[in-house]
Amino acid sequence: MLSGRLAGRMLAGTAGPPPAPKCEETSPRAAGIFGPVARVIVAEDSFIVREGLRELLATRAGIDVVDACGDLDALLQAVDAKNPDVVVTDIRMPPTNTDEGIRAAARLRESHPQIGVVVLSQYAEPAYVLALLDSGSNGRAYLLKERVHDVHELVSAIQAVDGGGSVIDPKIVEVLVSAETRNDTSPLKELSEREHTVLAEIAQGRSNMAIAEALQLSQRAVEKHAHAIFMKLGLANAEEVSKRVKATLLFLAEDS
Secondary structure, three states: OOOOHHHHHHHOOOOOOOOOOOEEEOOOOOOEOOEOOEEEEEEOOOHHHHHHHHHHHHOOOOEEEEEEEOOHHHHHHHHHHHOOOEEEEEOOOOOOOOOHHHHHHHHHHHHOOOOEEEEEEOOOOHHHHHHHOOOOOOOEEEEEHHHHHOHHHHHHHHHHHHOOOEEEOHHHHHHHHHHHHOOOOOHHHHOOHHHHHHHHHHHOOOOHHHHHHHHOOOHHHHHHHHHHHHHHOOOOOOOOHHHHHHHHHHHHOOOO
8 A cells, every 4th residue: 555645645634435436437627728638547446545646646737537446347347438548557456456457457458459557566576567568568557656656757657658658667677687687697697787777778668769868878879789788688679669678578587
């Protein structure tokens, strides 16, 4: 469960979670004033966290929270009824409290492929990320819940998946890279320090232009590093950003 500022804002003046329907409809906000608006459904079984997320996102221009749900079945029904652009979902919800967020993303890939999904989790587990990306990384994001305290990161992830991009929490990338680097037979041993840095950026789904801006390099330099990385990792044919993310994570998680 989220804590600190987010929970504190919701706990103030609240004796406890009131009885609430599994899905609470939100009045739509006028669209078009701030440009394109992403219609978002929030799915989270904790009332406090669910309302906190809705409150945070409601303050952001370009975000319209059209529903808030507490379990997987309610989420899927809301998607059919509201046709959102993006779903922001907890990884564990009723009915089983195991991997509902991952299963929802897989279902939506089949039934509503145009919908982006941001999975929020407190687990820095590579297996969850690989399951999320199993059917493709485009339009998918995996963020640790601690990131939600910085609403800018959550909004950036929503905007990324809404545009067909992908975002992987940097801590997940660190876990994968550290595990593989410890393997003496890993091809990562062949990478230079700069190539390691670029690889971490690639694994987060960033384009060469975005990497160049983040690392203060020329785009041409990033292209050369990326080419060298994928040559050394045997992934030279992975050209699209979404394929690069999945292939890189699969490789890095092989022995983790």
